[in-house]
Structures are given as C-alpha cells and as structure tokens.
Amino acid sequence: MAQVKMTVNGKAASGEVEGRTLLSSFLRDSLFLTGTHVGCDTSQCGACVVHVDGVAVKSCTMLAAEAEGAEVSTIEGQAAPDGTLNTIQQAFQDHHGLQCGFCTPGMVMTTAALLKDNPKPSEQEIREHLEGNICRCTGYHNIIKAILAASGQDVSALAAE
C-alpha cells in the first residue's frame, strides 16, 4: 500500500492504495465520488471519463498512483457551488440528452474537453469525438443536439422534441 495525494475538484485528497488500484476505484471507493461510473473493463465505454491536469482520461485505465500530485476534476465538480448546472449540464437537461444517466458523467466530461479544444464543433466532429463514449439509451440524437446547443449553435432546425 502506498499513499497518494492529488487535488480533486479543487480540494486536497489523499488515501492509501495498492499499486494496482485504478483511479476510478480510488475516486469511487476511497473518496466516495460515485458519479464516475465504470461500464466496461476494456476502456471502451467512457462512463469513467474524468479530467487529469485538464486532459480527458478514462479513469478505469489509469492507476491511482499515476495521478500523484495531479489536478483531477470529476462530474461532482462541474456545477456551481450553489448547484447551478454548468452550460453543458444544462444543455443536456434542456435537450433530453440523457435517459438512465449512467453514461452521462462521462459524456459531460468528454464534451467539456471537446469544447475546450473546439468551441464550435460540427455535428460530424462531435460524433467522431464521442467514439469512445457509448450510450445505450438515447441513440445519441439528443446528446449531439445538446452538445451543439452547449457550444452556442442553433439547433432549432432539428426536430422540436
């Protein structure tokens, strides 16, 4: 067991981990940040995406020890302190971009990374960027629409619902 220290959502966090402990396990089991979900074991589904030093990372594919000293942000740190949803979160609600909610934290974190690098992505750029995030509920229609809306693009031409 070794001690790891990192900053998670702006707060210092530390814990004892085994060498094999994944960052996703550390967040969920040691810090009780259960918004980061684990939907597969082959780094495919993207439900576990968090940001490490500003970069979107699949936390099931990174050891907790590798995040030593890093700035980690998770879904729990995305809304304002008073609970107000951020632009991306609000767009997902406004456009029904989630159903069961299980893939949603990863979708929101992946979207945040996309919009940081590409503030006005095209529909095709969004679809390609979501290649590593699987949603089984929405058929992606309303996720794409929500991301277009979150980036300030007009989605009124798409179906009203």
Next chain:
Amino acid sequence: MPKDGDIKSGIGASSKRREDIRFLTGAGNYTDDMNMRGQAHVFFLRSDIAHGTINSLDTSAAAAMPGVVQIFTGAEFEAVGSIPCGWEVTDKHGAPMQEPRHPVLAEGKVRHVGEPIAAVVAESLAEARDAAEAIVVDISELPAVVNMKDALKDGATKVHDDLTSNLCYDWGFVEENKAATDAAFETAHHVTTLDLVNNRLVANPMEPRVALGDYSRADDQHTLYTTSQNPHVIRLLMGAFVLGIPEHKLRVVAPDVGGGFGTKIFHYQEEAFCTFAAKACNRPVKWTSSRSEAFMSDAHGRDHVTTIQLALDKDNNFVALRTDTQANMGAYLSTFASSVPTWLHGTLMAGNYKTPLIYVNVKAVFTNTVPVDAYRGAGRPEATYQIERVIDMAARELGVDPIDLRRQNYVTEFPYATPVAVEYDTGDYHATMDKLIEIGDFAGFDARRKASEAKGKWRGLGINNYIEACGIAPSNLVGQLGARAGLYDAATVRVNATGSISVMVGAHSHGQGHETSFPQVVAEMIGIPEDQIDIVHGDTSKIPFGMGTYGSRSLAVCGSAMVRATEKIIAKSKKIAAHLMEASDMDVELKDGVFSVAGTDKSVAWGDVTLAAYVPHNYPLEEIEPGLEETAFYDPSNFTYPAGAYACEVEVDPDTGKVTIERFSAADDFGNVINPMIVSGQVHGGIAQGVGQALLEGCSYDDNGQLLTGSYMDYAMPRADDLPFYAVDHSCQTPCTHNPLGVKGCGEAGAIGSPPSVVNAVIDALNSGGKKVAHIDMPLSPDRVWNAINNA
C-alpha cells in the same frame, strides 16, 4: 390535438426531466454506489468450458488466501430451490415444456461458458478475485451443442441428462388453423419463402448488474439491493421459489438503475447468492459485475432461425402465412424465456395486415450457451422482421411497389380480431404511412439516389410497418396461457396534509423518466403544479405490489392504476369539500386545484380540503374516514397496440460493402402522449438498438461453445458516428379504447420497427446497383454485404 410545444404543463407537455439534476451532477444512487458497514465482496468463479462434468473442486488453498471470508460451491445450495421460470408453455400435443433445474451454483455439471461454479467472499474484491484463481477445478469436457439444428438431431449430446432431448417444447399456434393454412398454400397464386436468422444480441445496459445482500439478525430481515426492473417480481421469485424467505422478511430495493432493456427483468443466481450469503456470513455481501461477466451471464436476446412463407392470390392479397422457427433457450430457462418465442411472438404474426390464415410453429431448444430471454421488444421484433422482410421480398418478386402491397393488405376496420388470437382495438396504418412519406421526404429520394450514384455509391430506401402489443394482460387470460404471475400493476396516491402528493408506483424507472411524466398525469387531473407531486418507486417496503417495468407497460398499466387511485382521491376530496361548502358532493367541481359548487360563488382550495382531511375538526367523520390516501390495482382488459411505419435510407459502398445510414424516419401511433420529449427519446434509443442489430451487433459462439464476443472490443455497439439524426413523429394518434389515459406504450417501438427497414434498404440499394440479392442475414457487416455483392 395541440402541437407539442404549445402545452406547458400536465398531459402533453415536454416537461424537463427532474431526475436529470442528480444524474448530471454525479448524485445518482446506483446499486454499485451503495456500500454498507462491514461489507464483504464476492467474486464468482465462472466456467470457461461450455459443457463438462465437474470431477472435483478443491477450495482449500483458496480458503487460506488473505482476506477470504468463506467460499461457496453448489453443495451449499443443493437444498435451495431452482431459479424459476415464470411461464409454462404447453406444447402442441398438450404436454408441458421440459423444465430443467437451474442451480444457483453449478451442481455436478457446467452447461455454458460463464456459469458460476464457486463464489469467493472476501474482504475486498481484489482478494476475492485472487483467491478464486487458487481454486482447483477438474472438469471433464463434454461435446457442446451450440447450433440449434444440431441440438435437435437424434442422438445429439443432451444439455440436461434428465430431459428426454434438447427440445424444450414444440409449439403450434393456432393449431386449429394449420390444415386450412396449408391448404391455402396449395392453391395460392404466388408463394414467397424466406429463410432468415434473427441474430443473437446482448442487451448491454451501460450499468452492469450489481447485487448487495444484507441481513439483520436482530429482526431476521433480509434486504437485497439489486439492479432490477421489477423489485416485487424478484422478491416473489427469490423469496418463495429459491430461498424460502417469507415476503415480510424480505425487502428488495432497486434504486437508480442504469438501463435495463429486458435483461434486468429476470431473477439471477447472483441475487439469490448475495441474499443467502449475507445471512451465512452475517455481513453484507456485494457483487458487481464486470462487463466481461455481463457478456456471459446477462440473459441474451433474440436468436431465432426461421423459415417464413407468404401466400398471395392473383390480386396480391395476402391469403396465408406460415412460419417455422427454432428459438434458442440457452442452457437454462431464464425467467420469461419460454414466453418470448410463443405468446409474445406468435400472437403478433398478423402484423398490420388482414391475412386470414396464419400458422406459427416454434421449437424451443436447449444449447450450451448463455440463457436467452426478453430483450427490448421480446418476440415482437422477431415477428415484425419476418413479416416485413417477406413482404418486401414478395413485392420484389412480383414487381409491385412495396408500399402499395402493404397498403392493399392493411387492416382498416377496428376492432379487428386476428387469426392469432388477439384483437386490435384501434389503429390507422394508412395515416402513419402517409406521415412517413412526408417526414422521410420520399419525393426527394430519386434525386438523393442520383447524387449517391455520382459519388460511386448505391442508395436504397427501405420501409416497413410494425405493430406491437404492450401491457400483457389480462391476468386471468395469461394465467390460462401458462404465466405464473399476474400482470396488473398498482399505485398508491398519498396526499399530504398541505396538499403535496407522493405517488408510490409498482412501475420502475431506469431511464424512462417516470419521475417526470407520472406527476404530469396527476397534476392534470387535480389541477396543481407538477412539482407538488413526487413518485416513489423501486422499494418493496415503500410501494404497493406492482409488477415493474417491461414490455412498454408502465404508463398503460401502472399509469392506469395511478389514474384510478387519483379518481378515488378526487371523489373523497369532493365529499370533504362539499362538507366545507355545505353543498352536495354531486354539485362539487374540481378545476385548477379549486373546488367549487356549480352555479354559486362558493369555493375552497385544494390545500384547504387536504388539510381538513388530516386535521378533521370540521369534517364529516360519521360518513368518511380522515386522511387522504388511496390505492388502486389495475388489470388491463387487453393489450395495447402501438403501430407505425419506419423508413431507412442507406448508402452502400460497392467496393467495401460498408453501409451507412443516411436518413431514418419513424411515424408512430402511440395513442395519447403524456410527455412528447420523453417519447421521442424512447424512439431514438430504440432505433439505435434496431440499427445496431441490423448492421453491427451479433453475439457469436464457436463450435465448442466458446463466446467469441465477450467484450466491447469484439461486440460492436452502435456509437455516435454510426448513426444520423432521426426524424420521428407521433402525431398520428388513435387512442387506446380500454385504458383511462388512451395510451399505448412507446418503449420498444424503435427496436421493433427499425431492423427490417434497414435490411430492406440495403437490399434495395444492391438491386439498384444491378445485384440481384434477395436477402442478407443480420448484422449486415461489410464482409457480408461485400460477399453478397460479389456472389450475386
């Protein structure tokens, strides 16, 4: 009907989902998010052999590993009941289906890859997994039966030694129609025959299954937290049939559940194990499935092999239809496995058409594969796919327009009694087809095809109709058909003293948005804001005995119970209001949350009446009880019959066989719609699953019963760049005539309606490129399409 966007609250409003707030902020409470003091973890050692005899199982080294609490094998469960099947199908000779014992942990033999052999309970999951690797298992491998045709051969290896063969049942429906149907084929002007496979799928809700068992010795109380679509069903099946726990000592909780799609209906061994082990170890025991485990332990879906024949007269009227299907059950009978290829499939074989004679034969077959059960649509996609593919093939053979051929054979008069034992109450199939032609811009197709051809691509347009049956009922009928459960649902409406309302419902929401849509109904009925109403679901200690959510039943069945309970509330509150206003309750009206007496200026607010019910100082105590809480159970008199018309436009790259979905349109008739935004979302998701089945997904085994598609590396899930924006419409509305909301159900439509149009479109594209291809089995992967092109 007002347009969707015009309605701001109540029935018909696209109210934003209140549950989204917790899901968008990481505050959801899924079963794996729960941890209990003193909790141990279980890891299941699963068979990596499809079929074999367990010679020995040595757990001694494993038991000495760090952190191990206890190791369980099949021996500990021999006195425990079999995992039950919830539907007994009677075969065409009147005999009951063959029903093997389904143990919690393997007893003597293993029968599919993934079957749990032993369970290691340890302080941590890592320690449990390490110890499981130290268990020494000696299994003599036996030949595996994987292919259904092989499984039915004389002398085939038997999956279960104590059964007479691998045939679970041979079902004929309607047996009395068989001779007349066969005779109609003899004299038909044209017969189209199609052999097809409905490919095996894995449901893949994004949240893997989890079970957390807890036991309180102080009051002999068991609690199971589980990823279930129907906690009361689990309590009944597990309590009564497996573990023998009386229901008042067993609480089942399904908190936030991350998608179900059918595969979380069923009672699984892991649930029984964790409940049992929590008492045996005297501490909470938790199991979290990995995705790899999910692929080999969640019940799979579909897996039918069919020959379908359609007979037409000289005027292209359908005169008879017959179909012969082999349905894979896997190694054991999962909870509703037996009902899927029979009552959920045979009864839908009329489709949207007035074919007078229909005969359905289904042979259900045991194989050394994971059990197969309901997956989104369950039997109805299999029926729709057969019907809509054979009609398209007939149109091509006869040189007639596939839309015209469908239209001339539509059922147009309702109610309509089909030759397969159901009665459609309402529908308008021409209306949905007209709407489809509009939203799919069929008029522009030729120009789009030319544009594709200019790029060297072939473009195809495929269409189909579908009909489904939702809200299986009534209970006394399904009981006669072999169901071992009732199929009603229940709701309790608890009005609080200050007028807010908690509605406890038997339905379970795992993505469907009940927490938003159900209050819309009650708000509309009483005339108070939606935010005054909350839904409670998913906990047997809090809700009335309801049957849960599957088969697009929640609103049609549980919603109807909620309406009935709310009607009781309104009737009682009118009596209280009448007392307060010194009027007759017959003269009291309730509108916008205010009671008034017709023809007078007397009125009293909703909150005043509810307060009077709980502070009954000025109250007719001699006539009515205080309090304002009512329960209703609702058992529908019939199925509901949503129907629609779907269209897919594809481009095929002739050089690679790669298919891309260019447009997808869906015109559905769901009857009345409560929340159009949620309904459209349900259709979107269903379409993606149907396109996934048609183009991408296929669960594969090798000849030894090894699962070849055991992860997302080799099972192709639909991703964002596989799919387009969809055009969906549900403005064609013929309300259901036999439930109080006039609703039909929308959850499965997309998955039922979409696969045939995708395949029809690809066949159209290939033929437009001069390739006379009649059929390709799903999934239409590039290699299959390329081979079809190059072998045509």
